[in-house]
Amino acid sequence: MKKIKRPLVVAAIGYIIGIILGLYLKTNMALLYFIIAVIAIYFLMTPRKVKKLNIYSPRRYIRYFKILITKSTLFLFMIFLFISYLIIQIKEKEYDDVYEMEGNVKAQGIIVSEKIKKDYYNRYIIKVENLKFYLQVDENENLEYGDYVEVNAEYVKPEPQENYGGYSYQNYLKSQNIYGTLKVKNINVLAHEKANKIFMIANTIKNKAKENVYKIFKSDEAEMINGLILGDTSNLSDKIKEDFQIVSISHILAISGTHITYIITGATIFLNKFLGRKKSKYIIILILIFYMLITGNSPSILRAIICGIVLITAKLLYRKNDTWTSMALSLLLILIYNPYLISNAGLQLSYFGALGIIIFLDKIHLPSKKKKLKESKIISGIKNIVSITIAAQIFIMPLIIYHFNTFSVYFLISNFFAGLVSEPLIILGFTTILISFISIHLASLIAIPVKWGIEYLILVSKMSNLPLAKIYVPTPKISHVLIYLLIPIIIKFLYEVYSLKKDTNTKRRIRNMIALYKYKYFTKMRLLTVIILIAVIFTFKIIPNRLKIHFVDVDQGDCTFIVTPRNKTVLVDRWRKWV
Numbered sequence: 001m002k003k004i005k006r007p008l009v010v011a012a013i014g015y016i017i018g019i020i021l022g023l024y025l026k027t028n029m030a031l032l033y034f035i036i037a038v039i040a041i042y043f044l045m046t047p048r049k050v051k052k053l054n055i056y057s058p059r060r061y062i063r064y065f066k067i068l069i070t071k072s073t074l075f076l077f078m079i080f081l082f083i084s085y086l087i088i089q090i091k092e093k094e095y096d097d098v099y100e101m102e103g104n105v106k107a108q109g110i111i112v113s114e115k116i117k118k119d120y121y122n123r124y125i126i127k128v129e130n131l132k133f134y135l136q137v138d139e140n141e142n143l144e145y146g147d148y149v150e151v152n153a154e155y156v157k158p159e160p161q162e163n164y165g166g167y168s169y170q171n172y173l174k175s176q177n178i179y180g181t182l183k184v185k186n187i188n189v190l191a192h193e194k195a196n197k198i199f200m201i202a203n204t205i206k207n208k209a210k211e212n213v214y215k216i217f218k219s220d221e222a223e224m225i226n227g228l229i230l231g232d233t234s235n236l237s238d239k240i241k242e243d244f245q246i247v248s249i250s251h252i253l254a255i256s257g258t259h260i261t262y263i264i265t266g267a268t269i270f271l272n273k274f275l276g277r278k279k280s281k282y283i284i285i286l287i288l289i290f291y292m293l294i295t296g297n298s299p300s301i302l303r304a305i306i307c308g309i310v311l312i313t314a315k316l317l318y319r320k321n322d323t324w325t326s327m328a329l330s331l332l333l334i335l336i337y338n339p340y341l342i343s344n345a346g347l348q349l350s351y352f353g354a355l356g357i358i359i360f361l362d363k364i365h366l367p368s369k370k371k372k373l374k375e376s377k378i379i380s381g382i383k384n385i386v387s388i389t390i391a392a393q394i395f396i397m398p399l400i401i402y403h404f405n406t407f408s409v410y411f412l413i414s415n416f417f418a419g420l421v422s423e424p425l426i427i428l429g430f431t432t433i434l435i436s437f438i439s440i441h442l443a444s445l446i447a448i449p450v451k452w453g454i455e456y457l458i459l460v461s462k463m464s465n466l467p468l469a470k471i472y473v474p475t476p477k478i479s480h481v482l483i484y485l486l487i488p489i490i491i492k493f494l495y496e497v498y499s500l501k502k503d504t505n506t507k508r509r510i511r512n513m514i515a516l517y518k519y520k521y522f523t524k525m526r527l528l529t530v531i532i533l534i535a536v537i538f539t540f541k542i543i544p545n546r547l548k549i550h551f552v553d554v555d556q557g558d559c560t561f562i563v564t565p566r567n568k569t570v571l572v573d574r575w576r577k578w579v
Contacts, residue, residue: 014080022088146195202293212436231295243461248411299347306330356395385419
């Protein structure tokens with residue numbers, strides 16, 4: 001078999017498609033494999049030689065796919081597609097079995113989270129055998145991480161999506177590996193410190209760090225630092241979260257590649273002096289793993305840390321790090337850990353933002369007025385911030401609209417101003433927390449510019465109050481999002497075909513093909529296109545729309561919303577008499 005270029009990328013794509021088929025399409029695998037086998041035979045067995053120049057002939061275009069789709073590539077793709085599809089089927093069966101046990105249950109398990117305060121109760125995560133549940137206890141009940149408890153509780157199945165496009169609490173809990181909620185009636189603590197020792201040490205260090213942060217900063221500032229450095233935004237106010245989201249700078253509150261870069265750089269400078277280059281790399285890998293345990297397992301954290309470990313491992317093996325391979329490996333490991341994270345907005349934004357930077361950053365050049373003179377570091381840094389923001393936003397903008405139905409016209413300005421302080425703020429935040437384990441007073445001195453930086457970020461987030469800061473947009477279809485994502489890739493490809501100095505046979509063929517289309521059809525098709533466009537517009541105006549009836553299920557507020565073919569709307573309230 002021919003050697004596969006970037007096999008992990010092929011494996012990751014196959015794994016993702018298998019998950020999607022298992023979750024959403026419920027496709028019969030026998031039928032699926034038959035269809036793919038037919039396509040494979042047609043693609044791989046069709047002769048390469050084309051005798052006649054015919055732009056309508058499928059054979060003319062199949063040879064371009066053959067460059068990418070070889071027998072070995074297809075074989076690897078199908079293996080991972082089949083594996084992920086089976087995993088999803090097994091997981092779905094497991095969830096369905098648990099959902100059937102609604103009612104009173106008695107169970108023993110280990111508390112594997114800190115307390116989360118709610119309005120009328122406290123919430124923990126309990127691990128019963130290999131399954132995790134939310135544990136809802138009285139607000140006066142306090143448990144510790146690692147407590148082994150016995151509970152008599154009512155199991156509550158999470159609610160699925162009731163309305164089209166609505167929120168699915170069930171899918172959200174699946175993305176967290178949680179099987180539902182246990183509402184405690186009676187609880188007994190049987191033993192303490194029964195959780196994994198490494199996890200308990202990490203939890204103790206995290207709690208100590210958070211305690212020191214609250215000693216140094218005011219409450220709102222401490223919550224920002226905990227989010228920025230420790231990845232814990234659970235206590236951050238909803239107002240601050242909303243403001244950051246509206247102006248598209250919420251990524252600052254998530255652990256990202258920037259954090260990992262500074263950890264690697266700082267640890268390398270410090271450890272190289274004492275251990276040497278090779279030994280220090282092993283220690284840095286352990287530091288990254290421990291930092292992952294402290295900060296949690298959100299997709300953005302896992303992506304950044306796995307990519308960081310791959311980068312260091314490549315240096316240890318004297319190999320060149322391939323960004324696409326490390327990204328594919330991190331995504332594959334995350335989805336093996338929990339395939340339901342495929343629908344997680346944080347994972348999608350993290351990876352598509354990174355892909356936008358990888359694909360488009362080198363093509364986004366801000367012009368310089370004085371080309372012969374070297375730019376200052378400040379000007380170069382400003383251009384870098386703007387370029388990264390534009391490159392990332394190319395891919396994440398449609399996802400923000402899809403998940404949050406909002407769009408901000410100030411995203412470029414807000415990211416520019418936030419980017420000016422984010423990097424020094426991360427460095428000083430790390431330094432403050434590390435020094436706090438030695439001296440709170442010394443850490444408080446270092447924290448002074450950190451406080452200024454936090455106030456500055458909050459001020460930037462206040463752009464959410466400006467006009468047009470939050471434009472509501474209807475949820476686009478998945479097909480529309482995919483088309484949008486393809487358009488910039490095609491534009492970039494055509495730019496490379498026509499603009500880059502390095503020429504290849506493939507690029508010449510594509511240029512000739514486009515020229516052939518333009519020569520044969522462009523002039524003739526212009527008039528026909530205008531006629532078709534007018535006909536389509538006229539048709540939409542004279543042909544009425546379909547009658548649409550929406551049944552809205554919001555517990556005690558059920559109603560029926562009707563949209564007539566002439567766009568008239570009727571709301572029918574389904575009133576109930578409660579006895």
